[in-house]
Amino acid sequence: MKFVVVTSCATGIAHTFMAAEALDRAGKAKGHEMVIETQGAGGYKPTPADVIASADAIIFANDVRIRDEDRFDGCKIVKSIPKEAIKNAAGLIEQAEALAAN
Amino acid sequence: MSVFSEELIALDLVAVDKVDAIKQMAALAVAAGRGSDADQIAADVIARDEMGTPQIDGIAIPHARSAGVSDAAVVVARTSGVVFDPEEDPAEVLFMILVPNEAGDQHIEILSGLARRLMDPEFTAGLRSADSKSALFQLLTSGDN
Numbered sequence: 001m002k003f004v005v006v007t008s009c010a011t012g013i014a015h016t017f018m019a020a021e022a023l024d025r026a027g028k029a030k031g032h033e034m035v036i037e038t039q040g041a042g043g044y045k046p047t048p049a050d051v052i053a054s055a056d057a058i059i060f061a062n063d064v065r066i067r068d069e070d071r072f073d074g075c076k077i078v079k080s081i082p083k084e085a086i087k088n089a090a091g092l093i094e095q096a097e098a099l100a101a102n
Numbered sequence: 103m104s105v106f107s108e109e110l111i112a113l114d115l116v117a118v119d120k121v122d123a124i125k126q127m128a129a130l131a132v133a134a135g136r137g138s139d140a141d142q143i144a145a146d147v148i149a150r151d152e153m154g155t156p157q158i159d160g161i162a163i164p165h166a167r168s169a170g171v172s173d174a175a176v177v178v179a180r181t182s183g184v185v186f187d188p189e190e191d192p193a194e195v196l197f198m199i200l201v202p203n204e205a206g207d208q209h210i211e212i213l214s215g216l217a218r219r220l221m222d223p224e225f226t227a228g229l230r231s232a233d234s235k236s237a238l239f240q241l242l243t244s245g246d247n
Contacts, residue, residue, distance in 0.1 A: 014213070017217035087158075
C-alpha cells in the first residue's frame with residue numbers, strides 16, 4: 001500500500017521529525033510505500049496533489065494544526081499525535097491498513 | 103560551528119531529578135561558550151518540558167529556543183536514570199537541544215537530522231556504549247547529519 005504521512009508539533013524541532021522517522025520505518029518494514037511530509041520549524045514541502053490522490057490512506061501525527069489540511073479533503077485519514085507515533089508507529093500503520101482496506 | 107562538542111558531553115551526570123539535570127546541562131552549555139545565561143536556558147527548557155518532552159527507548163530530548171543561547175548546541179548526558187514523564191521509563195541518555203531565538207533554517211535541519219537518527223537502533227546503541235567523550239563525539243558527528 002501507499003501511505004502519506006504528515007507530522008507537525010509545537011516547536012517543530014524534535015517531535016515532528018521523530019514521529020516522521022518512526023512511521024517511515026514502521027511502514028517500510030511492512031513493505032509499504034511511504035511519502036513523508038514534515039511540517040517543522042524550517043517550513044515544509046507540500047506533497048503534490050497527484051501523490052495524495054494515489055495514496056491508500058493518510059496518517060496525521062500532529063499537535064498543532066496541519067497546514068493546508070484541505071488538500072486531504074475526501075481522503076481516508078488516521079489521526080494521531082506525535083507522541084503516539086513515536087511510541088506505537090506499528091499500531092498506526094495497522095490502523096491505516098485497516099482503513100485503506102475498507 | 104558544530105552543534106556538538108566534547109565540552110558539551112557528560113558521560114556520567116548525577117542528577118536528583120529532571121530539573122537538576124536540565125540546570126546542570128544548561129550550565130555546561132554556558133561553560134562551553136554557547137550561551138550567556140544558564141538560568142534563562144534552564145527556565146526555557148523546563149517551560150517547554152511542561153508541554154511534553156519527546157522520549158524514545160530511554161532517550162529524552164528536552165529542547166527550547168532561548169534568549170540565553172548564543173550558538174545552537176546539543177548537550178549530551180548519560181545518567182543512571184532521570185524521570186521526564188511518569189508514564190515512561192527513566193531516561194538514561196539526555197539530548198538537550200538548544201537554539202537561539204533567531205535560529206535560522208540551517209540549525210533546524212541539523213537538529214531535525216539528529217531527531218531522525220535517534221530513531222535508529224544502531225545509533226542509540228552506540229550512544230550507550232561509547233566509552234569516552236571523544237568516541238561519543240565521533241559518533242555524533244559521523245553519518246548523515
